[in-house]
Every structure is written in C-alpha cells, then in structure tokens.
Amino acid sequence: MSAISQVSISRPVLAGVMSVLLILFGIVGYTFLGTREYPVTDSPIVMVTTVYPGASADIIASQVTKPLEEAIAEANGIRSVSSTSREQVSIITVEFELNADLEAAANDVRDKVSKSRQQLPTDIEPTIVEKAGPADFLVFLTVQSKTKTLEDVTDFVNINIKERLQSIPGVRLVDSYAGRKRAMRLRMDPVKLASYGLTPTDIQAALQRENVDLPSGRIEGENTEVTLRTQGRLVTEDDFNNMILRESDGAIVRFKDVGQAVMSSQNERTAMIVYNGKTAAYGVGTGVSPQRGANSLAIVDEFKNRFEEIKKKQLQKNTKLPLVKTLLFP
Numbered sequence: 001m002s003a004i005s006q007v008s009i010s011r012p013v014l015a016g017v018m019s020v021l022l023i024l025f026g027i028v029g030y031t032f033l034g035t036r037e038y039p040v041t042d043s044p045i046v047m048v049t050t051v052y053p054g055a056s057a058d059i060i061a062s063q064v065t066k067p068l069e070e071a072i073a074e075a076n077g078i079r080s081v082s083s084t085s086r087e088q089v090s091i092i093t094v095e096f097e098l099n100a101d102l103e104a105a106a107n108d109v110r111d112k113v114s115k116s117r118q119q120l121p122t123d124i125e126p127t128i129v130e131k132a133g134p135a136d137f138l139v140f141l142t143v144q145s146k147t148k149t150l151e152d153v154t155d156f157v158n159i160n161i162k163e164r165l166q167s168i169p170g171v172r173l174v175d176s177y178a179g180r181k182r183a184m185r186l187r188m189d190p191v192k193l194a195s196y197g198l199t200p201t202d203i204q205a206a207l208q209r210e211n212v213d214l215p216s217g218r219i220e221g222e223n224t225e226v227t228l229r230t231q232g233r234l235v236t237e238d239d240f241n242n243m244i245l246r247e248s249d250g251a252i253v254r255f256k257d258v259g260q261a262v263m264s265s266q267n268e269r270t271a272m273i274v275y276n277g278k279t280a281a282y283g284v285g286t287g288v289s290p291q292r293g294a295n296s297l298a299i300v301d302e303f304k305n306r307f308e309e310i311k312k313k314q315l316q317k318n319t320k321l322p323l324v325k326t327l328l329f330p
Contacts, residue, residue: 043079044096044097045132046094047092048068048092048093049089057086060089063120065092068092068127071112071116076108106131110129138299141307142283142284150282151181158176160310164309164310165286169302171294178272178285180266180268181267187259188200192258207234213233214230215229215230241254242256272284
C-alpha cells in the first residue's frame with residue numbers, strides 16, 4: 001500500500017481537505033486560463049519608427065536607420081534586427097528571444113534610442129518606440145457614408161470609435177487607415193513668387209512668424225487678476241490668404257498675391273473604397289490588434305458589445321452615418 005493511501009485511510013479529514021484544495025485550485029486556475037486556438041509562439045517585438053520630413057530613402061538609411069541600428073544592437077536578448085528605409089520614414093523591427101520580458105525589452109530599446117539622439121539629424125521628428133504584437137488584426141471595422149465627406153468620417157472614427165475600442169482589456173493598438181485629416185493647403189504660383197522675389201522658404205518663415213500663440217502675461221489689481229491671451233493662430237482660408245509675407249516701404253505682400261489657401265485634406269493620395277454588394281463609397285478602416293498573450297475571444301466579445309453601444313448612440317442622434325462591420329477572427 002502506498003504512502004498516500006495509508007495517509008488517506010488513517011487521516012480521512014486531511015485527505016478530504018486536500019481534495020477540496022485541489023478542486024479550488026482547479027477552479028481558480030480555470031478562471032485565469034486564456035483561450036486560444038494555438039499556444040503563444042510569437043517572439044517579443046519592438047518597433048522603432050522615425051520620421052524625417054523631406055528626406056530621401058538614401059538619407060534615411062545612412063543618417064537615421066544606420067545610427068539607430070548600431071545603438072539598438074547593444075540591447076540585451078536580441079534575436080534579430082531588421083529595418084526598412086523609405087522616403088521620409090525609417091522603421092526598425094527588433095525581435096527578442098521568446099522568454100524575454102516585452103516591457104523590459106521596450107524600455108531597453110528606448111534607452112538606447114535616447115542615447116543615440118545626438119547622432120541623428122536635428123530636424124527629425126521624435127522617435128517612436130512601441131511594443132508590437134501579432135501582424136494581423138484581430139477585428140477590422142470599416143465606416144462609410146454616402147452623405148458626409150471622408151474628412152467627416154475620419155473625425156467620427158477618431159472621436160467616437162477609436163477611444164472606445166482602445167480601452168478594451170487586452171487591446172494593444174487601435175489604428176485607422178485611409179482616413180483623411182483636414183489641413184490647410186497653400187497653393188503657390190511660381191511665376192508670381194518670382195515676380196515678387198520670394199521663395200517657398202519665405203512662405204515657411206512667414207508661417208512660423210505669424211501662426212503662433214504667445215503668452216501675453218496678466219493684469220493684476222487689488223481684488224482681481226486677469227490672464228491675457230493673444231490669439232495669433234491662423235484658422236480660416238481668409239486668415240492664411242491675408243498673411244503678410246513681406247512689408248517694405250509701405251508695400252505689403254500678402255499670400256493671396258502669390259497663391260491661394262484652400263481647406264483640404266492632409267493626404268489626398270490614399271483612399272479606401274468599401275463595397276457592400278450593391279453600392280460603393282469611400283470609407284475609413286479601423287483595425288484592433290491584441291496584446292501578446294491576450295484572450296482573443298474576450299476581446300472580440302467586448303468589441304461586439306461596444307460596437308452595439310456605438311450604433312445605439314448614433315441612432316438616438318439620428319445620424320446619417322451608417323456603419324459597416326467586418327470581423328476577422330484569429
């Protein structure tokens with residue numbers, strides 16, 4: 001007779017307590033058990049993105065990507081480093097060993113990037129270091145409208161959808177595609193610029209000089225105190241058209257003399273057409289990416305609940321912005 005059988009016979013109360021504890025441990029472990037079709041085999045990945053406006057792919061590769069790769073290579077536990085250098089953008093993908101802590105790996109890469117800042121060009125945008133998850137979206141949502149502009153649809157997605165989906169537990173990233181943000185476009189006439197002796201650099205200098213909000217101090221009294229604010233931002237098309245470029249001997253050259261300001265889109269080169277079987281319209285896509293090791297089924301269930309809440313709110317507001325949903329499961 002084994003020792004376990006002898007103890008169970010001689011001490012039945014102890015055997016009963018141990019059986020109850022095993023059952024409790026099983027119940028507790030089951031509640032925390034993730035649900036996946038396949039086990040987690042993705043290595044921790046950190047993405048390093050740097051934007052250098054106006055730079056060619058060769059300059060990006062030599063002045064941005066190479067110094068960053070040399071600095072990032074000093075991090076611990078790296079399995080491989082790959083990079084993509086294209087016009088204005090450098091993307092470096094750092095893959096760590098399977099057992100590495102993703103949070104610690106991201107912080108290590110962030111430290112190495114900060115130390116290499118002095119080797120990079122001074123006019124680049126701040127480098128973005130973020131933790132990457134699976135390459136495919138877990139859920140993909142498209143939003144379209146036949147009555148509203150693509151800029152209005154983009155604002156709707158950013159305000160009403162992305163913020164609601166980003167707070168779902170286990171979601172790493174909610175990103176939108178093919179959207180168009182509003183932007184003021186300054187269309188210049190080269191002939192008129194030459195006639196006034198101006199260049200696009202002069203237009204840029206005028207924007208930096210005129211389109212600013214500066215603190216104006218405050219007015220203090222015995223019983224009151226008023227903070228002053230100088231509204232120097234250019235907002236409308238007329239504001240930009242009347243922007244002063246040069247003033248000499250009483251002669252004022254405004255932007256409308258050499259071009260025209262038009263409210264348009266920040267990016268007019270990309271668009272997504274959504275086809276629902278009968279009609280097609282421009283739309284904005286929104287993808288939901290899970291965190292590494294997150295419960296995919298729980299994310300999809302919560303996404304469905306929040307999507308229904310968004311639709312109910314829009315029906316209460318009597319909006320004319322229909323939503324089209326496409327779910328992509330892992």
